[in-house]
Amino acid sequence: MTDDLPWRAVSGDAPALLISDHASSRVPDGIDLGVPAEIMGEHVAIDIGVDPLGRALCARLGMAGIFGNVSRLVIDLNREADAAGLIPETSDGHPIPGNAGLDAEARGRRLAHFWLPYHAHVENSISASKPKLLVSLHSFTPSLRTGGAPRPWQVGVLYNRDERAARIAIPLLEAAGIVTGDNEPYSGKVLNATMNRHGEGNGIPYLGLEVRQDLIGDQAGVAVWCDRLAPIIQATLDVFC
Template identity: 35%
Template sequence: MAGARQSGLEVVVTRNREAPGPFLVVCEHASNHFPAVFGTLGLAPEARSAHIAWDPGALGVARRLARLLDAPLVAAGVSRLVYDLNRPPHSPGAMAARSEDFDIPGNARLSAAERRRRTEAVYLPFHAELRAEIARRLARGRPPVIVTVHSFTPVWFGQPRTVEFGVIHDADPSLALAVLAEAKVQTRLDCRLNEPYSAADEVTHTLRLQATPYGLANVMLEIRNDLIATPEAEEAMAAMLAPVLKAALAAITPPMTEEAVA
């Protein structure tokens, strides 16, 4: 396990760096840690442990997936309310002043200097670490398949969500469509494409920044968080999704020719 630090902050943790599998797992909303240098942003403990601060269950699923897929994992070390690593620096959502039903006092009327401080302390080192992992694999002739892991609430502004597993894509839908098809065959989950979010909701920044420019196969997974509310449920979900991802990748990978084998 390796971590990247900026000004004493562990903003990104990388596990299984030398894993030889084809996937690279990413969890941008892995943590609800509020470093002392940023304070609590004026939030009570219950708010800091709620979904607004992180994606509950996502890290547990991502860790298990990384083990099952023999893949590295790059995960966030601070709350997305300090900086949402799946948003670009100019996005209001990068340091949101309001999330769902919660006002975020510490993010209200942020100065340009404070936005820059958080960008330099959190966003830049996280994405530099992820880009470095991608570059190392590209240099070895093994382009990674990027899989980002997220969770979402079963109720949104009072409206129940029946979708259980969302498969999101950016510019290239190939892997997402294959994952959706395999999930419908291999699982009993209510699986849907681009639900409960899509690229139009600005949720594919990491894919757009890190995968699309290199032409890497990529997909964003959204899991309803009541289905991964315990460590046992996280393990079970990862065990269900790992073969789905493997089969999906096989479905979009051209078979090797005799010349290539030779």
């Protein structure tokens, strides 16, 4: 069944592909994280708002979309396979008891069941559709539970070595009155695994968008930010077509 896969997909004919790694808080059968249910609705388990916003953007622009269908507390689809935080034992001050002390065999099963098929599906989708632009969609918290400065940006644009789409989109976001972080609230030179692999690895320009989660936490907010972001994505895509 589709819901058992580590991704969910929507189809589209536009020459862009939206990828949202952290769109689900699903914990598959057979995995016990030992985390209270209320925590699974917080940012440590899911990027709040990105599933409805991503689907709205795909519908508005005719884009195909790939949405991660497993919580990042199970395995983080936006990490390299050998990254220390791939299967986190803590996240923003929350312990994840079910991930503590996993042996190599258990880690290998999670890679084989979730991470590897997810990225294989992304690779196959790119090979089949040959998109001109990838759109990476995430959300971020107004501040971290464990402290740190407040995050005033409404949208952040992340990138690593390939800045092509970012340099087009950032001035458009600013001109639209959107408080925009240039590689903020964290740097794409550190947290950019999926776009490093599938964008930079294939020479495809990508637009890494991070939306502050309090802005897209309900249907009204999703509608507002679909209206604000859709024309900027389209204008960025038009440059590469």
